[in-house]
Amino acid sequence: MPVEYMEFEQAREAQGLRMIVVGGVPSPWGEAAKGILHVKQIPWKAVRLDQGSDAMAGWTGERSGPVAMYEDEAPRSGWDEILLLAERLAPTPELLPPDPLERARLLGLSHEICGEDGLGWARRLQGVHASLNGAPSFPPAIARYLADKYAYRADAASQVQRRVLELLRMLADLLHAQKKDGSRFYSGKRLSVVDLYSATFISLFEPLPPDQCAMMEPIRAGYAYLDEATKKALDPILTEHRDFIYEEFLELPLTL
Numbered sequence: 001m002p003v004e005y006m007e008f009e010q011a012r013e014a015q016g017l018r019m020i021v022v023g024g025v026p027s028p029w030g031e032a033a034k035g036i037l038h039v040k041q042i043p044w045k046a047v048r049l050d051q052g053s054d055a056m057a058g059w060t061g062e063r064s065g066p067v068a069m070y071e072d073e074a075p076r077s078g079w080d081e082i083l084l085l086a087e088r089l090a091p092t093p094e095l096l097p098p099d100p101l102e103r104a105r106l107l108g109l110s111h112e113i114c115g116e117d118g119l120g121w122a123r124r125l126q127g128v129h130a131s132l133n134g135a136p137s138f139p140p141a142i143a144r145y146l147a148d149k150y151a152y153r154a155d156a157a158s159q160v161q162r163r164v165l166e167l168l169r170m171l172a173d174l175l176h177a178q179k180k181d182g183s184r185f186y187s188g189k190r191l192s193v194v195d196l197y198s199a200t201f202i203s204l205f206e207p208l209p210p211d212q213c214a215m216m217e218p219i220r221a222g223y224a225y226l227d228e229a230t231k232k233a234l235d236p237i238l239t240e241h242r243d244f245i246y247e248e249f250l251e252l253p254l255t256l
Contacts, residue, residue: 003034003046003255008056011047011069017089019082020060020067023048024256026213028120030066032200033082035250036193040090064149079114080107083193095193106187106194109174112167113197119171122163123204124150126230127222129157138222165233168205171198172235179237184244191249199245202238205230208246213254 003021011018017037021030037044049065050056060067060075068076068085076082087096096103113119124146131143132154138146146152174186186194207213207223226234246252 002251005046005048008047008050008053008059011045012055012059014045015071017042017044018047018069019044020047020049020056020062020065020069022065025215025219026200026203026207026254026256027065028197028201028204029079029114031203031254032079032114032197033066033068035196035200036083036086036095038251039093039095039191039196039249040086042086042090079110079197083110093191095191095196097187097192102187106192109186109194110197112170113194113201117163119164119167120201120204121150122160122167123201125152125156125160126164127225128152129154129160130225130227131222135225135227136221137225139218142218142222161227161229165229168230168233168235168238172233172237175237175241176235184241191245195241195245196250198238199242199250202242205234206239206242208252208254212246212252213256215256 006014006018019033019037021027021034034046047056049063051063057063060069060077062075062077064077066077066082068082070076070085070089076085083095087094096106111118115121127137128143128147128150129152130137131140132147132152137143175184178185183189186192186198203213204223205226207215207220210220
């Protein structure tokens, strides 16, 4: 069922799980968090981020999203904090395995997708560099905002590019190896959180179609822009996996 949004003032006074999310844009961090809650069927209320609201920033400690607020506990804004909260609130279906070694492997893979210097982070910087150097990516105002947020440095552009290509190839190699073993998932033959992160973050390279994800065309252009090397590294198995996960486990169309 579609995400239910409420006003900030209502959410601040409410109990249970509330989450600040970026509105109108399919931020992969937010969409991954929504997906985790959907798979686990955890009830929650959404509040669209207002970056100019001092009251909201005072409540959450952030001017970004997602930020999960559960009861009177401290805000959780990290991708891993939100994941572990969800695992605690609804242990089944588990998205992290009980085996410590495999759990550590999947958390490591998740960091390579969601964490600082991970796929999402590097892709943002790649788009910023393209925009600020004349490529048809994000509009200049958005590129400058993202440049500040993700600590863009022009002299690190080649390192960022290499990081994007390496991570895309790593994820594709993992899926190809799993496919040989008769699995469509990153771990074993069942859904894990890495599948959700991969599905939502691959949309930074190939956005879901407009009937599944409506967004402003300038943002879509920024998401969809690919240089030739990135286009080559974006193995079709990555988008095939994305579509499979959305069709079988997540909600469409997105509610932004």
